[in-house]
Amino acid sequence: MMPKSSNLLQTEESAYLNRVFTDIDQTLMLVGTSQSTQNLSVTFEKTFNVVTASNTQDIFKALGSENIDLILVDTAGDNELWIESLRYIRSSSLLNLIPVIVLSEKNSVYEQLTALELGALDCLLKPVNPFLLTAKISNYMKLMKNVRELELVSSTDGLTGLANKMQLDTTLLSEWHRMRRSKRPLCALMIDVDHFKLFNDAYGHLEGDECLKSVAEVIKHVTGRDSDFAARFGGEEFVILLPCTEKSGAEKIAQTLLTKIVALKIPSASKQHKFLSVSIGVSSCQPHDIDAQGIEPSWLLEEADKNMYKAKQNGRNQYCL
Numbered sequence: 001m002m003p004k005s006s007n008l009l010q011t012e013e014s015a016y017l018n019r020v021f022t023d024i025d026q027t028l029m030l031v032g033t034s035q036s037t038q039n040l041s042v043t044f045e046k047t048f049n050v051v052t053a054s055n056t057q058d059i060f061k062a063l064g065s066e067n068i069d070l071i072l073v074d075t076a077g078d079n080e081l082w083i084e085s086l087r088y089i090r091s092s093s094l095l096n097l098i099p100v101i102v103l104s105e106k107n108s109v110y111e112q113l114t115a116l117e118l119g120a121l122d123c124l125l126k127p128v129n130p131f132l133l134t135a136k137i138s139n140y141m142k143l144m145k146n147v148r149e150l151e152l153v154s155s156t157d158g159l160t161g162l163a164n165k166m167q168l169d170t171t172l173l174s175e176w177h178r179m180r181r182s183k184r185p186l187c188a189l190m191i192d193v194d195h196f197k198l199f200n201d202a203y204g205h206l207e208g209d210e211c212l213k214s215v216a217e218v219i220k221h222v223t224g225r226d227s228d229f230a231a232r233f234g235g236e237e238f239v240i241l242l243p244c245t246e247k248s249g250a251e252k253i254a255q256t257l258l259t260k261i262v263a264l265k266i267p268s269a270s271k272q273h274k275f276l277s278v279s280i281g282v283s284s285c286q287p288h289d290i291d292a293q294g295i296e297p298s299w300l301l302e303e304a305d306k307n308m309y310k311a312k313q314n315g316r317n318q319y320c321l
């Protein structure tokens, strides 16, 4: 049989790529010198939406305007650029969720190890067939999309869409560290729906679930800052974390929450109140308290829980701190 000419082979590979990867609507960011990103763009532009970056400012700008699925960093040409880019990507809380592949020109174990140590998912060596490279990148994108979806499912409460208890534990720990770094207070709100057992008994469990969803929607909307965090703690209990917030700010949020929950006008099943309400415990921690009193992150929630029970004892539909 006659060997296939390289043109014919390329046409077949190209057709194969189009057939197998036509459903891809993903954005690839190419990072490298302008010469290298120009060359790579030609390889990828039929398959992906391509954005290019030749410095960290470009990376930052692209992040603001595009939803990036994968970053391909080419080490060719400028040794400082790729290392600086990887460091920048790793230090950015938004970017470090995006998988990074490094394309290395030197057959240098040291360079590959550096790339992997700086957070690259893989380091591919040049020369690499452009079709194979496209297929590999596409597979990495799919893999990471699945990983992100799994991460989201495992950290989200299925009923309300808020974060779940597991995610709360992780976030509480990172906010605790942030408080120490920023030297600004961290507050927590423990929110418990009043007489919810009576509500379920009177209106049924499904109606009870709808009620929890409505409460969760209000909680989502009162937490306005990017750093505010809300979770379903379990059952009819919710937690809000308010980083870099003074006690007075937490009180304001608690009061807004009380007003907005009653404004839902969900009929209460108890004779005590006309409309469904919540009781809220507020706790606050100053960075210097941690060292002075040797307290741990769980203290913040325990304190909020104690104060929530005080609010219940004082007649519900109120907050205590």
Ligand SMILES: Nc1nc2c(ncn2[C@@H]2O[C@H](COP(=O)(O)OP(=O)(O)OP(=O)(O)O)[C@@H](O)[C@H]2O)c(=O)[nH]1
Pocket (backbone or CB within 6 Å): 159, 192, 193, 194, 195, 196, 197, 198, 200, 204, 205, 206, 207, 208, 209, 212, 234, 235, 236, 312, 316
């Ligand atoms: N519909 C529904 N009910 C739930 C869910 N999780 C917990 N519950 C119910 O919430 C009720 C909580 O009851 P209790 O802890 O006695 O508290 P309460 O009736 O709200 O009374 P107070 O907290 O004292 O105001 C229980 O009946 C649980 O079964 C859920 O996901 N959906």
